[in-house]
Amino acid sequence: MTYDNAFAALADPSRRRIFERLRGGPLPVARIAAGMPISRPAVSQHLQVLKAAGLVSDEAVGTRRLYSIDQRGLDTLRAWLDQFWADALQAFKTEVERPSRTRKGKRT
Numbered sequence: 001m002t003y004d005n006a007f008a009a010l011a012d013p014s015r016r017r018i019f020e021r022l023r024g025g026p027l028p029v030a031r032i033a034a035g036m037p038i039s040r041p042a043v044s045q046h047l048q049v050l051k052a053a054g055l056v057s058d059e060a061v062g063t064r065r066l067y068s069i070d071q072r073g074l075d076t077l078r079a080w081l082d083q084f085w086a087d088a089l090q091a092f093k094t095e096v097e098r099p100s101r102t103r104k105g106k107r108t
Contacts, residue, residue, distance in 0.1 A: 003080040006073055009053035014038055015046045019055060019069070026059070026066035 010016050014036070021032050033043040047067055050056035054073035058065045 003077055005053040006055055006077050009049050009055060012046070012049075014042070015050055018043060018046050019050060022056065022067060022069045026068040028064045028066055030064075032067065 010019060017036065018032055021027065029040060029044055029047065032047070033040040036043060038046075047056055047058070051058065051067075051070075054076065055070055056067050056073075057070040058067045
C-alpha cells in the first residue's frame with residue numbers, strides 16, 4: 001500500500017465517513033451503513049476500495065464480517081504526513097533561533 005492509494009480512496013466523502021465510523025472499533029456492514037445516505041451494498045463496495053488501499057481490514061465472525069481500521073495503512077499515511085511536519089518544525093526552529101533584528105527587517 002502506498003500513501004497515494006490511501007489518499008485516492010479517502011478522496012470520496014462516503015469513504016471518509018465510513019472510515020471515520022470505524023474509529024471506535026470493528027463494525028459489521030449493517031452498523032456502518034445505518035443512517036448513511038447510501039445503500040448497504042454501496043457501503044460494502046466502498047469498504048472493498050478502502051480494503052484494497054490498505055486502510056481497512058475485515059474478519060469473519062460467525063456469519064458476518066467485521067471491518068476495522070488497518071493500523072498499517074494508517075501508519076503509512078502518517079509517515080508521509082510526518083515528513084512535512086518535520087520540515088515545518090525545522091523552519092520554525094530556524095526562525096526562532098535567528099537573531100531578532102534580522103526577522104522580517106524589524107529591530108527588537
